[in-house]
Amino acid sequence: MSAGKVVSLILGSLILIVGIALLFGGGVLIGVDQGFTDEEGFLTSPSAELERDTYAVVGEVVLEGDWIWWYRHPTTARIRMTGDVPVFVGIAPRADLEAYLLDVSYSEIEEIDFEEHRRERVWTTEYDDHIGPNAPAPPGDRTFWAASVQGEGTQDLVWEIEPGDWALVVMNADGSRGIDVTGSVGAEAPWLLAVGIGVLAAGVVLVAIGLALVLLVARRSRIAEPREAAEVQPAAPSGFPLTFKAELTEPLLPALWLVKWFLLIPHFVVLPFLWCGFAVSWVVSLFAILFSGRYPRGLFDYNVGVMRWSWRVAFYSYEALGTDEYPPFTLKAGGYPADLDVRYPERLSPGLALVKWWLLAIPHYIVVGVFQGGAGFEKFGLLFILTLFAAVTLLFTGRYPRDIFRLVVGMNRWTFRVFAYVALMTDVYPPFRLEE
Numbered sequence: 001m002s003a004g005k006v007v008s009l010i011l012g013s014l015i016l017i018v019g020i021a022l023l024f025g026g027g028v029l030i031g032v033d034q035g036f037t038d039e040e041g042f043l044t045s046p047s048a049e050l051e052r053d054t055y056a057v058v059g060e061v062v063l064e065g066d067w068i069w070w071y072r073h074p075t076t077a078r079i080r081m082t083g084d085v086p087v088f089v090g091i092a093p094r095a096d097l098e099a100y101l102l103d104v105s106y107s108e109i110e111e112i113d114f115e116e117h118r119r120e121r122v123w124t125t126e127y128d129d130h131i132g133p134n135a136p137a138p139p140g141d142r143t144f145w146a147a148s149v150q151g152e153g154t155q156d157l158v159w160e161i162e163p164g165d166w167a168l169v170v171m172n173a174d175g176s177r178g179i180d181v182t183g184s185v186g187a188e189a190p191w192l193l194a195v196g197i198g199v200l201a202a203g204v205v206l207v208a209i210g211l212a213l214v215l216l217v218a219r220r221s222r223i224a225e226p227r228e229a230a231e232v233q234p235a236a237p238s239g240f241p242l243t244f245k246a247e248l249t250e251p252l253l254p255a256l257w258l259v260k261w262f263l264l265i266p267h268f269v270v271l272p273f274l275w276c277g278f279a280v281s282w283v284v285s286l287f288a289i290l291f292s293g294r295y296p297r298g299l300f301d302y303n304v305g306v307m308r309w310s311w312r313v314a315f316y317s318y319e320a321l322g323t324d325e326y327p328p329f330t331l332k333a334g335g336y337p338a339d340l341d342v343r344y345p346e347r348l349s350p351g352l353a354l355v356k357w358w359l360l361a362i363p364h365y366i367v368v369g370v371f372q373g374g375a376g377f378e379k380f381g382l383l384f385i386l387t388l389f390a391a392v393t394l395l396f397t398g399r400y401p402r403d404i405f406r407l408v409v410g411m412n413r414w415t416f417r418v419f420a421y422v423a424l425m426t427d428v429y430p431p432f433r434l435e436e
Contacts, residue, residue: 012213014273016280019206026200033192042078042186048112050170051180054129055136056106058097061166076188079157079168083181086173088139089157090148094167100142101169103132105177138175161187211280241343241426242417244436246315246409249323249337254398257321257391267313267327278306278423285424289353295345295424303423304342305331311416312338318387320408321394340416342425349427357422364418364430371411383411410434 038044050057081089092100107127140150146166147159150173170181281299288296312327314320315338323337333339352360373381390404410433417430 008213008216012210012216012277014210015206015213016210017276019203019208019210020280022199022203022206024203026196026198026203029192029196029199033189033196037189037192038186040078041188041190043189043192044078044080044186045184047182047184048125049180049182050125052107052127052129053178054105054107055175055177055179056101056104056169056171057109057127057179057181058101058106059109059168060094061091061168075161077159077161078186078188079159079183080154080186081157081170081181081183082154083172085176086150086152087155087181088148088150088169088171088173089155090139090145090169090171091157091159091166092142092145092169094165096144097167097169100139100144101130101132101136103134104130104136105132106130107179135177136171136175138173139169139171140173207280211284240417240428240431241345242413242420243341243343244311244409244413244416245337245339246320246322246412247337248400248402248405249325250400251398252321252394252400253324254395256324257318257394260317260321263326264313264317266329267309270329271310271313274306274309278303282423286353289348289424290350293347293350295348297344300342300344300425302331303425304340307342307416307419307423308333308340311340311412312336314338314412318391319383319412320405321387321391321400322405322409342420345426348424352427353424356427357424360429361418361422363432364414364421367432368415368418371415383408386411407434 033043036043036045079089079091081087107129109125110128111126113124113126139145140148147157149155149157170179170183172179281303285295285299285303288294288299309327309331315322316325316327320338325337327338328336333341369381371381371383373384386404386408390401390408393404394400413436414430414434420426421428421430
């Protein structure tokens with residue numbers, strides 16, 4: 001793959017990533033607007049219970065600078081409280097409220113979390129209780145409130161937000177001890193739906209552009225000239241349409257494996273972008289198979305090329321250490337001791353495409369987890385352990401144990417068969433064996 005194609009592929013993958021993020025973000029904004037905006041137009045939080053054996057519950061409201069004015073329009077907040085006795089809700093400068101509650105027992109809200117509790121999602125509130133000997137005067141008699149409301153039943157405090165160091169207080173209207181209310185906080189956000197739609201639309205455009213770039217690279221990289229593919233194309237004895245090549249190229253430098261992680265940094269930069277393109281290609285191909293029974297050829301060739309690139313890097317590095325020849329930066333077949341190819345399927349089952357990648361492949365996922373790490377092996381799988389043992393042997397003897405090499409290649413072959421199956425490239429179920 002030429003440098004220009006690599007750059008185009010990375011650019012396309014980056015655009016795809018940003019586009020997918022915008023699709024997700026736009027969907028979240030629209031979902032929040034539709035799910036949490038009430039009939040009065042306020043974006044409202046779920047209700048929380050405030051129950052304390054003190055004279056007041058206080059919440060800090062700090063709005064620094066002019067950041068709240070970026071939209072150039074005042075934002076209106078609504079604090080709704082409901083209690084069994086007349087309730088008072090007020091917003092005041094924090095210093096004035098602290099002076100009012102000096103020597104009074106009150107509870108300051110430290111943290112509010114929304115979490116699972118007895119199979120229901122509820123607010124849990126943590127308080128910092130301030131103990132004092134005195135009882136406060138009725139809050140409605142004070143004049144320092146920026147906004148306040150009091151009365152029986154449900155009380156709505158509506159306040160145009162402005163910068164400052166404020167505090168919200170909830171009390172009984174007569175100033176008596178014992179707070180037991182249910183409350184929610186809301187804010188007007190009439191722009192939220194429009195922003196969500198705009199973000200979603202931008203995501204659609206970027207996904208289309210990124211996908212077009214990836215498809216263009218895949219089409220122009222039409223893998224494998226016939227003479228190049230000749231090395232890889234013989235029919236696999238197992239009947240599975242993956243052909244796997246792994247040639248141990250001796251002599252190997254005994255200590256080179258100690259620095260291969262450093263030498264492979266350029267590949268580690270490129271591969272994540274290639275796999276992002278692979279993931280998007282998989283989704284597009286899934287829908288294509290569902291509606292047409294065919295895997296788009298350009299996407300198929302691209303995905304095989306990504307698998308081939310990954311296998312070459314794995315063979316050079318710590319999943320095999322089978323060669324000292326540096327992996328090429330190309331999706332094409334041929335010219336390297338490690339290679340693979342997947343025979344293109346003329347037809348694929350739409351029904352299998354819905355279940356084979358998650359349900360039917362579960363037994364193989366368990367086996368591959370043991371090989372690659374997981375299934376109780378934590379960070380290191382059997383494959384890494386065997387390769388490490390071979391590396392140490394190579395360091396001290398200059399020879400790669402052939403039996404270990406056959407095991408390592410077999411485990412990688414098994415892994416890539418599963419990759420091909422769950423990537424929807426074939427309906428043939430992967431065999432449970434290491435050899436061809």
